[in-house]
Amino acid sequence: MAQMTRAEIREAFERWRQLDPEPKTELIYQSPYQLLVAVVLSAQSTDVGVNKATRTLFKVAPTPKKMVALGVDGVKSHIATLGLYNAKAANVVALSQQLIDLHGGEVPHDRAALEALPGVGRKTANVVMNVVFGEPTMAVDTHIFRVGNRTGMAPGKTPRAVEDGLLKRVPEEFMAHAHHWLILHGRYVCVARTPKCPQCAIRDLCKFKDKTAG
Known part of the structure; x- marks a missing residue:
């Protein structure tokens, strides 16, 4: 497949920046801890679904200490509408306890420490490093994986390959917001089944052969 040139x-990023200069995550949170929990809950769930669950969860357990006090069954009662809620509840309580035990209840500004938390993988760590700490990371979810491959921006057979390709090829000045632009593009325009090519701001730059006409 043809790749997009660096130019x-x-x-592409110039156009996305003009359309949305400061894109934000659609997850609702009030602290780094709440963002971490929301991203852990978002695996195989939509941001809309997560926001509905955390609206009540964060009212009763906004901090690691209160989450541990709520307990696994208590967390389950708030997140039962989400996929994998049993494992997610256990992970949220366990990661909260680990934050208390090892990090003074704070979210660490360290990839290895984040990935050592229960339920936190590379993608989740990348989101936190980017959104909370402003690090130029690329959290490759299903949307970014699709966009990276379909457009020819950074083709790769694995999420890590797409991540590495994007980190090499996206100009540094766009990296603070790059993963949000890509996620939003994949979520609303370059959708999985029938991409909305007529609405696409980068249609003329994209290398996808089977562009839709209507």
């Missing part, structure tokens, strides 16, 4: 990639 085309720069132009």
